Amino acid sequence: MVYVPVIPGDDAPEGKLVPIEIDGRAIVIYREDGNLFAIDDRCSHAGARLSGGKARNGTIMCPLHGARFNLATGHCLSKVQGFAPVAVHAIRERDGMIEVCLNGGNMGAESN
Amino acid sequence: MDGVANTADGSYWINYGKAEPGSKLIDPPTLDKIVAADGETRDVPFLTPGDLHPEPRLIPYDRYFDPKYVALEVEHIWDKEWQIACREEDLPNIGDRLSYDIVNKSYLVVRTGENQFRAFHNSCPHRARKLCDHKGSGTGIQCGFHGWMFGLDGKLEWVPFEQEFPHVTAKDSSLKEIKVESWGGNVFINPDPNAAPLKEALGPLLSHFEKWPQEERYTAMRVLVKVRCNWKAAQEAFMEGYHVVETHADGMPMFGSVATRIDIWSEGKGYVSRLCTPGMTTDPYVSHKVSPHQGLILYCNAQELPLPPDDRGQTPEDARKYAAQAKRDQLQKLTGRDYSNETVSYMIDMAKYFMFPNHHPWWGEGLPWWYNFKPLGDDPNHSEMEIRILLPIPADGKRPPVPEPIRVDFDEKAADNPALGATGHIIDQDLANMNAVQLGFKAAPPEQAFLTTSVYQEAKIRRFHEIYDAKLGLNL
Numbered sequence: 001m002v003y004v005p006v007i008p009g010d011d012a013p014e015g016k017l018v019p020i021e022i023d024g025r026a027i028v029i030y031r032e033d034g035n036l037f038a039i040d041d042r043c044s045h046a047g048a049r050l051s052g053g054k055a056r057n058g059t060i061m062c063p064l065h066g067a068r069f070n071l072a073t074g075h076c077l078s079k080v081q082g083f084a085p086v087a088v089h090a091i092r093e094r095d096g097m098i099e100v101c102l103n104g105g106n107m108g109a110e111s112n
Numbered sequence: 113m114d115g116v117a118n119t120a121d122g123s124y125w126i127n128y129g130k131a132e133p134g135s136k137l138i139d140p141p142t143l144d145k146i147v148a149a150d151g152e153t154r155d156v157p158f159l160t161p162g163d164l165h166p167e168p169r170l171i172p173y174d175r176y177f178d179p180k181y182v183a184l185e186v187e188h189i190w191d192k193e194w195q196i197a198c199r200e201e202d203l204p205n206i207g208d209r210l211s212y213d214i215v216n217k218s219y220l221v222v223r224t225g226e227n228q229f230r231a232f233h234n235s236c237p238h239r240a241r242k243l244c245d246h247k248g249s250g251t252g253i254q255c256g257f258h259g260w261m262f263g264l265d266g267k268l269e270w271v272p273f274e275q276e277f278p279h280v281t282a283k284d285s286s287l288k289e290i291k292v293e294s295w296g297g298n299v300f301i302n303p304d305p306n307a308a309p310l311k312e313a314l315g316p317l318l319s320h321f322e323k324w325p326q327e328e329r330y331t332a333m334r335v336l337v338k339v340r341c342n343w344k345a346a347q348e349a350f351m352e353g354y355h356v357v358e359t360h361a362d363g364m365p366m367f368g369s370v371a372t373r374i375d376i377w378s379e380g381k382g383y384v385s386r387l388c389t390p391g392m393t394t395d396p397y398v399s400h401k402v403s404p405h406q407g408l409i410l411y412c413n414a415q416e417l418p419l420p421p422d423d424r425g426q427t428p429e430d431a432r433k434y435a436a437q438a439k440r441d442q443l444q445k446l447t448g449r450d451y452s453n454e455t456v457s458y459m460i461d462m463a464k465y466f467m468f469p470n471h472h473p474w475w476g477e478g479l480p481w482w483y484n485f486k487p488l489g490d491d492p493n494h495s496e497m498e499i500r501i502l503l504p505i506p507a508d509g510k511r512p513p514v515p516e517p518i519r520v521d522f523d524e525k526a527a528d529n530p531a532l533g534a535t536g537h538i539i540d541q542d543l544a545n546m547n548a549v550q551l552g553f554k555a556a557p558p559e560q561a562f563l564t565t566s567v568y569q570e571a572k573i574r575r576f577h578e579i580y581d582a583k584l585g586l587n588l
Contacts, residue, residue: 046559054167065562066170066574078170078588082558 003092003099012036012098017060019051022102027089029098030055030071037071038091038100044076044084130361131397143373143461146390149429150456155323160316162375162385166574170588171563173553176342177492181584182215185487188583189469190214194293194300194313196471196484197221197231199500201297201330201514207264210247212301215490219290219301220244220253224264229294231301232266232287243287253287262287296326296473308381315382317465317473326473329480329502330511335532336498337520338488339543341550343470343495344576347485349542350464350472351572353389357397359541365407366414367462368393374568376575383468383579385572391460391478392435393428404431411435414534417442435460439477448507466572468579493550499539
């Protein structure tokens with residue numbers, strides 16, 4: 001488990017989808033009700049950037065066709081067959097910095 | 113450029129080409145700025161903003177062609193929602209009736225008083241024959257099969273050879289009535305006996321049209337067009353101004369489609385939204401090729417208004433002002449009504465409201481149209497678009513007679529009908545894509561078999577499906 005500092009905490013205010021890159025991997029960070037989430041910035045349905053979508057109540061919605069995912073687990077909430085989960089990553093805030101620990105596999109239900 | 117040299121030849125439009133592929137719009141104009149430049153913001157209802165911004169939404173294509181949705185729509189929409197059966201002027205005299213057919217249901221709508229309408233299931237309680245095929249008139253309602261007779265109130269009044277039917281009573285065998293209410297000269301029906309009053313479904317329409325009562329308008333033209341696509345896809349073509357750039361490219365000199373403003377309301381229980389496209393505003397995609405004066409010439413030509421002198425329309429603001437005044441003069445001449453207090457926006461902008469499930473009333477004189485869309489029978493691939501041009505009734509209050517509808521069958525061109533003229537041209541442009549859209553729904557690869565909707569200009573379509581999913585109990 002290696003946490004990598006990515007951005008200052010102030011750069012991820014409540015309710016804002018913040019796209020970042022770690023080792024060439026696109027991740028989107030989101031803070032809601034004080035909880036931090038990190039999820040791959042790529043929809044498992046048709047590959048669009050999730051960071052251009054909307055998030056609320058612990059879910060993120062893809063802007064392209066509207067697929068919905070649980071931010072904590074990555075599971076698809078849309079009841080349409082064939083939408084895989086999106087990988088989520090452990091995330092924390094230390095000394096004013098947001099740190100992300102990349103999930104090694106393609107998928108995980110790990111959260112902080 | 114093809115120029116504006118000769119508009120005296122009776123052609124409606126001049127081709128200025130299309131938006132250049134690859135071109136981008138930087139800081140396009142907004143409707144609010146255009147209207148503010150008119151310098152008169154009173155009584156412009158689209159300055160009342162909507163309060164809802166629909167989220168991204170999964171809208172699968174199968175709902176446009178899978179027959180299972182036809183049955184769900186009957187159960188959850190057509191059996192439950194307020195829908196327009198006709199305009200009041202379609203039934204000018206007491207006893208006039210018509211058949212309103214929706215999917216496989218039919219209702220008989222009859223005028224029973226000066227301001228009273230009733231509607232019944234259009235089926236004889238004896239052996240089912242539809243009581244009204246299309247339209248008719250009379251002091252009672254008589255079945256064409258065995259002659260059973262009902263009053264305009266639906267009560268069974270006479271059974272020929274009645275001793276054959278000792279078991280039949282007026283109580284059990286009268287016509288089953290459904291709810292009817294009128295608003296704006298439109299006769300709405302609702303088959304659901306538990307339906308909430310119409311006013312709840314009208315939501316903001318009530319206040320937005322208060323000063324411009326639609327009952328003071330009449331049907332000057334009525335067109336029924338059969339379309340080879342699902343009714344939802346057909347009406348969604350009219351829920352955004354985004355299609356103008358390609359579909360009505362020749363209208364860009366006079367319709368500022370990119371400045372279209374979208375408003376969606378959560379107010380009350382009404383499911384209402386609106387788009388408003390400025391009229392006599394040159395679209396920025398072609399504004400480098402068309403001067404405001406040239407756009408104004410085209411506008412006047414298309415709207416049959418007197419052409420502007422050389423010194424008018426030299427600025428975008430003056431082009432709007434000239435167009436609005438010409439329109440005021442034109443309507444005053446036609447109706448004897450006074451339009452001097454109406455804003456530029458009311459006279460030339462094009463504001464179209466939408467009321468779930470299928471009604472599209474336009475506000476203002478810019479494009480005083482009225483649309484309804486419905487499935488044609490139970491085939492999800494067929495629909496019917498009804499278009500009316502609603503003009504103000506003359507100041508003397510005398511309603512002109514209702515014209516017979518002009519019918520445009522599958523694969524016919526509306527412009528081929530001499531009675532339609534410029535209107536036919538626009539209808540053809542709009543509907544030219546529809547069958548190809550329906551085919552495209554079925555041709556899509558699985559991962560793309562979902563609508564891709566724009567953030568803002570196509571938000572009304574997402575709102576429709578939010579409501580649709582909720583009504584049908586679809587949880588996607």
